[in-house]
Amino acid sequence: MLTVYGRATSSNVQTVMWTIAELGLDCERLDYGGAFGGNDTPEFLAMNPNGLVPVVIDGDGPPLWESPAVLRYLAARYGDEQFWPADPALRASQDIWAEWTKTTFYPTLIGQVFGPLVRLRPEQRNEQQIGAGVEGLKPLARMLDNRLTGTAFIGGDAPSFADMMTGHLLYRYYTLPIDRAETPALDTYYTRLHAREAYRQHVMVSYESLRPSS
Ligand SMILES: N[C@@H](CCC(=O)N[C@@H](CS)C(=O)NCC(=O)O)C(=O)O
Incomplete structure (x- = not known):
């Protein structure tokens, strides 16, 4: 189960959410950032010291941030050969x-x-x-x-x-x-x-x- 911290209007959240959906993964998205706030709290900054959304947690794994890094992680972990070529x-x-x-x-x-x-x-x-x-x-x-x-x-x-x-x-x-x-x-x-x-x-x-x- 993935947890995504980030508002749906963020393009950097969107790229991650679209990827999760294309990969058919279970996910809960929580509204953080923008008008929702919550991304400047000590708890959030402990996950992402950069204070931006998205932050993604995959099960017991560490908090992941920077959408391209998150996306490459998801692709490498869950994507097939077409989605994330081995070569x-x-x-x-x-x-x-x-x-x-x-x-x-x-x-x-x-x-x-x-x-x-x-x-x-x-x-x-x-x-x-x-x-x-x-x-x-x-x-x-x-x-x-x-x-x-x-x-x-x-x-x-x-x-x-x-x-x-x-x-x-x-x-x-x-x-x-x-x-x-x-x-x-x-x-x-x-x-x-x-x-x-x-x-x-x-x-x-x-x-x-x-x-x-x-
Ligand atoms: N390089 C970061 C940029 C993240 C970023 O700029 N996020 C914006 C939303 S698109 C943000 O958190 N803005 C502050 C806010 O929404 O409160 C990434 O790709 O994840």
Whole structure:
């Protein structure tokens, strides 16, 4: 039995919850962070000194945090050969995209565009910086589009851990009112993802509650 500490509106919680659901694991999710708070208590900080969600506990194991590390743990422990390839070269060819998502796509999408557009009031926003973020996303989306041309998922015919890392951000990417690059293969991939029940349940979560109250 897994316990996940983290609110459903956190994208880093979403990637973990989607993975857990795809792997068919039992899980209890507890609302922590954001408006729920609870992530600055001594008890929480004893689990994650960084004070952020998600934190995941698997049975008697130690608290796990940093969503990519959690995700790789879950994939390595519970995933099959498709989800977490044993061959280091094959796995790395997918992990490249997982890592690139966290270090490159995520900061541009969430840091430069989603954060300001959703979490700030119009008068607080720096439109020039948001515009630069929107433009910066275009070549990144084209990179993903190239990767997904001719393959159903990053990991081949079925999803792997790399899809969990990359795919969970696409809900936000496609629902923000921004100008996007033309990316037919990425569009089809996104359609394929939201045909999945686990994706709809854990990733396609409204972010309206993250907006500032007026
Ligand atoms: N690198 C961390 C980032 C975690 C993170 O930034 N979590 C955010 C939510 S997405 C958080 O805890 N924010 C404070 C809060 O929700 O109270 C990870 O991937 O797990």
